[in-house]
Amino acid sequence: MHNTLTRVQNVFGFFTSVAFAVAAAIAISVVLSSQTPSASLQLRNVQVVKGRPHYYSTKREEYAHITFSLDADLSTLFNWNTKQVFAYITASYPSDSPASIPESEAVVWDAVIPAKNAPEHHNTYIHPTKSTARPKTKKERLSLNKAYPPGKEPGILKLDKQKPKYQITDVSGKIAERNNATLTLHWNVQPWVGALVWDNRRTVGRWQGLKGGEAAFEFPPLKATEAKKEDLKTATGKEKNRGSPA
């Protein structure tokens, strides 16, 4: 039977098997790429103040405001199958009964770092730049508004006294005076096709584990006096992620 229908079916069938095989090969081959991430993370300041979850709420909770400095090189995470790296910094602290309940953890800051060949999207990170001078040449203008400092490549982050993106609180509404807290850098590699990968602290095959990217700290007592509004600002970044929740 060599009518048009069977021909179309055969072609489509062959196309899907080839596409599937190529996708599988790409997804598996990432274990051959070598990764050597490095990072140094420092806590710069932490304050705890009283606040409300939103304007119309009557609930008063304690919120922690954490500023940090980060110098990270995650550029080797960008291999042929990387679409983006979602880098994020969390604060973790022991629960009320550390023996039976694991640590609580909350994201303080995050950034979507796209690969160079990823299509443009409004929700990608824009790395802060030091110079406030207006760009003169076209090249200078193009090097601004990237997810990495001018002249560098995706995965490089150099943040000094970075304000948090989120103020955090505990489920109990109390977060002041907790000890043994840790600030940690994490990442999630989003592939073009295949498995999602999160940060590894131990070396796995050709993927070196991350050393550093951790900082121990303590949550201070609640601020008695009203904190200056300027000090408690969060930085949502210049990216326009203003979509409604859905």
Place this chain on the structure above:
Amino acid sequence: MFSSLGNLQPRQLAAQVLNFALVLSTAFMLWKGLSVFTNSSSPIVVVLSGSMEPAFQRGDLLFLWNRGQETQVGEIVVYNVRGKDIPIVHRVIRRFGGGSAPLQLLTKGDNNAADDTELYARGQSYLDRSKDVIGSVVGYVPFVGYVTILLSEYPWLKTAMLVFMALTVVLQRE
């Protein structure tokens, strides 16, 4: 093509119909088998909204895993809002409890300005890992699921596809 339907012997027709039923039941068994393997009621989901862009676009296919209930911050979970049956794919940004206490999660879409507190059921401020979450995203295939979005947006396509599939199976002769 259609004239050949009349020429079919009753036995042959019955065999073809059985064949079609076999195809459908095999697909169903594969789906349920995957469901048992991953311990998730819906092991493969299609992204329906742009709230996780640019990581996931509408129509992307996600593979879920639901064994091991120790969901960490930064993982992307799929959950159903209580009382509504719409799966939502968002990232975990806070976690409390776990171990001997129930694990509570707060989620947020990468592309959203605010966290999901407003999306949850009335009076609920955190997700319950064991009750609300269907699974954690482990695998990703772009765009392939767009067919299902088309099918749900244009219901006549469903009928057309079913009729076409039935006809090709019945009319095909070995």
